[in-house]
Amino acid sequence: MEIKSNEVIKKFVANGWGIGFLPHIVVRQEIAQNVLTALPWAGPPFAIQAQLVHHRDKWISPALRAFLDLAIARLKTVDLWC
DSSP states (O other): OOOSOHHHHHHHHHTTSOOOOOOHHHHHHHHHTTSSOOOOOOSOOOOOOOOOOOOTTSOOOHHHHHHHHHHHHHHHHOOOOO
16 A cells, blocks of 8 residues: 555554555654664665755745755755664
């Protein structure tokens, strides 16, 4: 079953309805609280994509520019593997 909500996937798995496949960053709190358990992935590596979108003709405030710069820098360094 494909579900587009990380929260729904986590609830299903926590309630024993199956297993889920999510990035570690999404479930690290639940793993730390022993709500979920991480299983080792033996398959091939794969990329997880993230996108930031804004209107090209709209003014970007200094606050939004700072957020975009921070988000881009963080996404480049985040460890998505357990």
